Amino acid sequence: MKHSDDYFRRLAFDEAPTGLVLTENRIIRICNRRFAELLGYHVEDLLNQSFRIFYGSDEEFESIRDVGLSKLQETGGYTDERLIRHRSGQGIWCQFRARTLNPDAPLERVVMSFAPINEAQTLRLSKRERQVLDLMNQRLTSKEIARRLGLSPRTIDDVRGRLIKRFGLRRAEDLLSQLRGASH
């Protein structure tokens, strides 16, 4: 069976692993299932509702508006970690991302994504570990990586050793073959 682009787009949007919502001047125009779930609603409950319903007071609703506004104007995007509250009262920490469709009128149309922060994540890499793995992925040796990062080759071996121990591998290379999400 062959499906249309629209069919697949609708599927992808609704079943996306992150909460997605588009607002016009803080009014929800569309959101997906995951977003509604995160807050304890159904999608139909939220369409054409103001974001005001998520806040306890007008003041709170007003003051939150300006958080990240300048970033939206300058770069078109904004991201932080924030605490949303499920209808049941439970707090949920989310990686929050916003993108404005018009930086000159930042709140006119905004697409936001909310992804729960997974505390119990097995795979958590530090900045240094990501740097080293990136360069390992480019087939550089420890010595070359060290030069690039201005460190001792010994330190790169430390990072490799740490990864090997932490993830129970034989070679640091083995981690890369799990992490290459897309590469040529």
Place this chain on the structure above:
Amino acid sequence: MKHSDDYFRRLAFDEAPTGLVLTENRIIRICNRRFAELLGYHVEDLLNQSFRIFYGSDEEFESIRDVGLSKLQETGGYTDERLIRHRSGQGIWCQFRARTLNPDAPLERVVMSFAPINEAQTLRLSKRERQVLDLMNQRLTSKEIARRLGLSPRTIDDVRGRLIKRFGLRRAEDLLSQLRGASH
């Protein structure tokens, strides 16, 4: 001007702040602009292409398939940090999330999201900081928070003090008013 749900859904999907892609047995059926951009392509280049094009060899393409497969079967979802490679050769670390539409045939239909990890993020909270802020958000005092977490009240004050210093605030409360993404 009044627009249809489909219009808004299309806008939200295409302009989402995270890369989104739906695959059927690892064939791309739909993806958004951000996803194509992350890899250096245009959306039209990618439609109905196999994910194979992102990998250097058949072996790599095959071996990556099984990463997270069991998690997809068990829970319907999988997330990790992975390194994607832009067409230009630049490596980009992404927070990767996958959700299968059918856990019994995990790869039949999968929606994936790719969000670049922002190394230079100003706001980075530790697990403990998130726990304390969550409970502060519930109007608990340091003493009450300490009891909940099985810690000394003194330690909660430490966390508050750290946040105040790090973010240049007068009161730890001030951070919360910036982080309440949605609460009642």
Place this chain on the structure above:
DNA sequence: GTTTCATGCCGTATTTATACGGTATTGATA
């Protein structure tokens, strides 16, 4: 066969987050 690379094990040092103690001050509130 010698060099190179990755790994493994020995050590030291610094920084940061966490956790705790005491004490003092301010501001709200009972």
Place this chain on the structure above:
DNA sequence: TATCAATACCGTATAAATACGGCATGAAAC
């Protein structure tokens, strides 16, 4: 006015990540 909450500043202690050094081994490359 007395109490409590939050803050500020003094201290100590541990654990983990980072960074570096030396040295030994095994495997692959030249």
